[in-house]
Amino acid sequence: MKLTTKGRYAVTAMLDLSLHYGKGPIALADIAQRQGISLSYLEQLFSRLRKKSLVASVRGPGGGYSLGRGAGEIYVGEVISAVDENIDTTRCNGAYNCHNNERCLTHELWSDLSSQIYNYLNKISLQDLMDRKTVREVAARQDHSDQEGASGLELALADESSDLAGA
Amino acid sequence: MKLTTKGRYAVTAMLDLSLHYGKGPIALADIAQRQGISLSYLEQLFSRLRKKSLVASVRGPGGGYSLGRGAGEIYVGEVISAVDENIDTTRCNGAYNCHNNERCLTHELWSDLSSQIYNYLNKISLQDLMDRKTVREVAARQDHSDQEGASGLELALADESSDLAGA
DNA sequence: GAAATCTTGACTATTTTGCTTGGGAATGTA
DNA sequence: TACATTCCCAAGCAAAATAGTCAAGATTTC
Numbered sequence: 001m002k003l004t005t006k007g008r009y010a011v012t013a014m015l016d017l018s019l020h021y022g023k024g025p026i027a028l029a030d031i032a033q034r035q036g037i038s039l040s041y042l043e044q045l046f047s048r049l050r051k052k053s054l055v056a057s058v059r060g061p062g063g064g065y066s067l068g069r070g071a072g073e074i075y076v077g078e079v080i081s082a083v084d085e086n087i088d089t090t091r092c093n094g095a096y097n098c099h100n101n102e103r104c105l106t107h108e109l110w111s112d113l114s115s116q117i118y119n120y121l122n123k124i125s126l127q128d129l130m131d132r133k134t135v136r137e138v139a140a141r142q143d144h145s146d147q148e149g150a151s152g153l154e155l156a157l158a159d160e161s162s163d164l165a166g167a
Numbered sequence: 168m169k170l171t172t173k174g175r176y177a178v179t180a181m182l183d184l185s186l187h188y189g190k191g192p193i194a195l196a197d198i199a200q201r202q203g204i205s206l207s208y209l210e211q212l213f214s215r216l217r218k219k220s221l222v223a224s225v226r227g228p229g230g231g232y233s234l235g236r237g238a239g240e241i242y243v244g245e246v247i248s249a250v251d252e253n254i255d256t257t258r259c260n261g262a263y264n265c266h267n268n269e270r271c272l273t274h275e276l277w278s279d280l281s282s283q284i285y286n287y288l289n290k291i292s293l294q295d296l297m298d299r300k301t302v303r304e305v306a307a308r309q310d311h312s313d314q315e316g317a318s319g320l321e322l323a324l325a326d327e328s329s330d331l332a333g334a
Numbered sequence: 335g336a337a338a339t340c341t342t343g344a345c346t347a348t349t350t351t352g353c354t355t356g357g358g359a360a361t362g363t364a
Numbered sequence: 365t366a367c368a369t370t371c372c373c374a375a376g377c378a379a380a381a382t383a384g385t386c387a388a389g390a391t392t393t394c
Binding site: 171176208225227228229 | 390393
């Protein structure tokens with residue numbers, strides 16, 4: 001499997017988007033700042049996410065991104081696949097030509113592992129992540145230091161923490 | 168997780184070693200030829216495997232490598248860990264400093280995934296792999312074409328009905 | 335002592351990653 | 365209309381990782 005920061009950034013950004021969504025689209029610049037990801041890099045990732053309809057975009061002032069569907073219907077595996085091209089552990093990517101144009105000794109091992117990982121990640125939705133206590137804690141911290149650092153222009157998200165009991 | 172050809176080569180080579188072991192040590196050159204892996208590259212990998220006692224070596228003519236313990240007691244996860252340094256999917260490798268010196272939003276997701284993969288691979292021994300029908304088939308083909316030389320024009324890959332990883 | 339084999343370290347080519355740059359295009363606001 | 369704000373896109377690039385080479389040496393068997 002290819003699990004690089006590309007996939008990690010994508011999932012992190014999508015989770016940030018889920019957490020802050022609710023009152024209109026979220027600008028990438030906000031996500032970039034909160035999650036410490038380069039804006040241009042995020043743009044590239046979101047371009048791919050958009051092509052897979054995982055997010056929808058609105059241009060112009062006040063624009064930004066929103067989720068393509070409900071947070072409960074977007075799965076981590078999809079997000080990683082969207083940005084990482086392939087989520088396969090085999091060298092041949094399932095083509096059975098790993099060695100001398102034939103299947104290598106360990107081909108089945110890697111394809112089994114791929115399905116294993118794929119199944120695992122495709123059972124976890126963004127909503128599942130949002131429901132996790134640790135995620136809410138980190139999110140609250142990030143929103144807090146956001147206000148301190150950015151002279152409090154982007155308020156109105158502190159009430160997020162009172163909604164937490166609902167999970 | 169880091170799953171590259173390094174880890175794949177290591178497992179493949181260890182499996183080849185297991186399959187051919189029994190009548191004294193196996194020279195790396197044989198494994199390199201059978202599995203299509205560069206000899207010098209294999210040497211590097213086996214150097215690490217030896218440091219972890221996964222293999223034992225005998226120098227001189229007739230020398231080579233043997234398994235450090237029984238094939239049923241060597242697990243795929245160990246082999247990959249030995250050559251790949253870390254098998255962790257988090258950016259911080261578990262150090263909780265992924266973002267601004269603090270835990271990132273998705274830290275737990277990646278560490279959970281790591282354990283998932285780790286547990287999976289650490290339940291599969293080399294003996295388990297040897298017992299697989301597909302492995303024995305490929306091994307038989309490789310031993311056979313070994314005798315014929317390198318051209319290996321036998322086609323036998325159209326019959327693959329085990330379409331697993333839907334990646 | 336010569337050949338086979340492991341052992342080691344340095345070096346290199348290639349690919350991938352993560353990111354920048356530099357333009358656009360759409361859209362809301364004044 | 366002007367203009368700022370946002371998304372959109374493609375090319376390029378430095379650093380890192382990967383995959384592999386090369387050269388020298390250490391052991392052992394014959």
